[in-house]
Amino acid sequence: MSTNSSPQSVLFPTILIHGVGLLGGSVARAARKSGACNRVIGVGRKQDKLDQAQALGIIDVGYTELADLQQESIDLVVICTPVDRIAWDVDDLAEHLTKPAIITDVGSTKQNVLDMLSTELPPHLVFVGSHPLAGSEKQGFENSLADLFEDRVTVVTPSESTPEPAIQLVEQFWARLGSRVARMTPHDHDEAVARTSHLPHLAASALALCVGEKLHHLTGSGFRDTTRIAAGDPGIWTAILQENRKAVVSSIDEFTSALTIIRDLIASADRENIEQFLTQAQHSRNKLNETRQPE
Amino acid sequence: MSTNSSPQSVLFPTILIHGVGLLGGSVARAARKSGACNRVIGVGRKQDKLDQAQALGIIDVGYTELADLQQESIDLVVICTPVDRIAWDVDDLAEHLTKPAIITDVGSTKQNVLDMLSTELPPHLVFVGSHPLAGSEKQGFENSLADLFEDRVTVVTPSESTPEPAIQLVEQFWARLGSRVARMTPHDHDEAVARTSHLPHLAASALALCVGEKLHHLTGSGFRDTTRIAAGDPGIWTAILQENRKAVVSSIDEFTSALTIIRDLIASADRENIEQFLTQAQHSRNKLNETRQPE
Numbered sequence: 382m383s384t385n386s387s388p389q390s391v392l393f394p395t396i397l398i399h400g401v402g403l404l405g406g407s408v409a410r411a412a413r414k415s416g417a418c419n420r421v422i423g424v425g426r427k428q429d430k431l432d433q434a435q436a437l438g439i440i441d442v443g444y445t446e447l448a449d450l451q452q453e454s455i456d457l458v459v460i461c462t463p464v465d466r467i468a469w470d471v472d473d474l475a476e477h478l479t480k481p482a483i484i485t486d487v488g489s490t491k492q493n494v495l496d497m498l499s500t501e502l503p504p505h506l507v508f509v510g511s512h513p514l515a516g517s518e519k520q521g522f523e524n525s526l527a528d529l530f531e532d533r534v535t536v537v538t539p540s541e542s543t544p545e546p547a548i549q550l551v552e553q554f555w556a557r558l559g560s561r562v563a564r565m566t567p568h569d570h571d572e573a574v575a576r577t578s579h580l581p582h583l584a585a586s587a588l589a590l591c592v593g594e595k596l597h598h599l600t601g602s603g604f605r606d607t608t609r610i611a612a613g614d615p616g617i618w619t620a621i622l623q624e625n626r627k628a629v630v631s632s633i634d635e636f637t638s639a640l641t642i643i644r645d646l647i648a649s650a651d652r653e654n655i656e657q658f659l660t661q662a663q664h665s666r667n668k669l670n671e672t673r674q675p676e
Numbered sequence: 677m678s679t680n681s682s683p684q685s686v687l688f689p690t691i692l693i694h695g696v697g698l699l700g701g702s703v704a705r706a707a708r709k710s711g712a713c714n715r716v717i718g719v720g721r722k723q724d725k726l727d728q729a730q731a732l733g734i735i736d737v738g739y740t741e742l743a744d745l746q747q748e749s750i751d752l753v754v755i756c757t758p759v760d761r762i763a764w765d766v767d768d769l770a771e772h773l774t775k776p777a778i779i780t781d782v783g784s785t786k787q788n789v790l791d792m793l794s795t796e797l798p799p800h801l802v803f804v805g806s807h808p809l810a811g812s813e814k815q816g817f818e819n820s821l822a823d824l825f826e827d828r829v830t831v832v833t834p835s836e837s838t839p840e841p842a843i844q845l846v847e848q849f850w851a852r853l854g855s856r857v858a859r860m861t862p863h864d865h866d867e868a869v870a871r872t873s874h875l876p877h878l879a880a881s882a883l884a885l886c887v888g889e890k891l892h893h894l895t896g897s898g899f900r901d902t903t904r905i906a907a908g909d910p911g912i913w914t915a916i917l918q919e920n921r922k923a924v925v926s927s928i929d930e931f932t933s934a935l936t937i938i939r940d941l942i943a944s945a946d947r948e949n950i951e952q953f954l955t956q957a958q959h960s961r962n963k964l965n966e967t968r969q970p971e
Contacts, residue, residue, distance in 0.1 A: 515896070576886055578898060586938070589961040593960070599829060600873075603880075604964075607879060607880055608961050609901050619947055626942055636882055636883065643878055666880075669892050
């Protein structure tokens with residue numbers, strides 16, 4: 382037997398998934414499959430949904446009331462609710478978790494959660510933010526996948542006061558689920574994903590709006606690819622854009638500046654600099670192909 | 677035997693492909709396969725390339741000198757050179773084609789060709805512009821495909837003075853190659869593709885430039901899809917953008933206006949109207965899925 386096949390230790394015996402949807406269900410499945418936990422508790426709004434998730438083996442038990450958690454010994458909480466709910470959910474949980482636990486999340490924006498936490502957490506609880514860059518256009522735990530985080534990057538975003546051991550445990554958790562882990566400050570994370578994720582969504586949406594239905598027969602695969610993410614859920618995206626308002630606005634300003642540069646080059650028929658602009662963009666896009674790991 | 681299997685008549689006994697690359701080679705293969713022609717002549721800059729295309733069965737004979745065409749009887753010319761070459765090539769051909777022929781092209785911009793034609797064509801020649809919305813990221817006749825135009829739209833763009841029979845023959849040619857044919861004025865075509873094709877290319881390029889290499893590890897499939905076409909050939913795209921300058925500039929202005937609207941909504945935390953903007957974009961993008969034929 383290879384030494385690689387020796388079982389790895391359980392990181393968090395019992396984990397709580399708050400919000401058992403596509404992401405929450407996938408965390409549950411991946412944590413169980415990887416042996417990162419022994420037991421998964423789900424919290425959600427609807428008991429019948431939790432019962433279905435339990436029947437599918439995604440969770441071991443499901444509660445709709447946080448008060449019921451007081452009978453449980455929970456080691457890690459993963460909050461998988463929308464980004465504008467996370468801080469509220471952390472505050473609520475703090476009132477019901479009586480034993481030491483680490484709390485993390487899967488939200489797409491990070492600084493806002495810290496800003497919104499109404500009070501300091503009690504000393505037996507530590508919050509360490511996470512953002513796995515993984516998702517699906519499908520929704521619901523029915524579509525959750527045990528390998529959703531494999532070969533994806535998960536950003537872990539401690540604040541200056543987060544204890545190092547708690548950070549490392551959360552990093553080990555995501556690594557066990559197959560992620561490549563990157564540590565960033567919440568601010569740097571938000572600035573980065575404004576550009577890599579939120580801005581592309583807005584560009585795709587604005588493009589979709591600029592090309593009305595009567596021009597659809599004249600579109601090709603380029604337009605279809607460029608606008609694909611505009612089909613994303615408006616409610617989820619409104620929350621993300623709101624929560625990361627400042628960085629998103631500055632990324633739009635940067636984008637429109639780049640567009641204004643190429644617009645003026647085209648208007649003034651500056652062939653040489655048009656080609657240079659496109660060549661730099663091509664170079665940057667080709668670098669992306671070179672550096673990415675397969676997904 | 678079904679009546680559908682009876683062979684269709686030859687539309688143009690001999691066709692000339694000017695520029696035997698990916699598109700030219702694909703027109704040649706598709707025309708031969710569909711029985712739209714009997715014989716394919718190639719014109720190009722390099723005899724060794726033409727000899728290779730001949731060896732592959734893509735063309736029957738290849739010339740580097742237009743003067744050699746005087747011994748040939750040509751029924752249809754398809755110009756497959758870059759958009760800023762097409763008008764020059766039509767003018768040059770007019771001096772060497774001595775028998776009646778129709779000339780078309782595959783260029784991505786249409787009004788510029790008409791504007792640049794230096795003189796009226798001699799009465800035995802008729803120019804009818806075409807733009808098959810088909811392509812590939814690959815280049816060269818080695819990668820040409822007989823089915824490249826199947827289920828794709830080809831826009832045919834006659835001017836007001838183009839004789840109707842010539843228009844219909846060109847439309848029949850593209851239909852025989854498997855295209856769905858749309859007839860538009862050159863101006864309307866250019867306005868449309870500025871939005872459906874040229875603007876997405878610029879949006880993808882500007883996005884690629886806004887996200888530097890050090891952020892590439894934080895990108896996901898959304899960014900990759902949205903920027904894919906930025907990898908296109910800068911030389912070809914510089915020519916296209918130049919030739920369709922006016923419509924492209926106005927499409928950029930429309931796009932930045934849409935971006936400014938959503939920027940201001942986000943900056944002012946207008947949640948309701950952010951969601952409405954995203955919902956309209958989602959609706960438009962979903963319509964694209966509904967209305968497109970499979971490719």
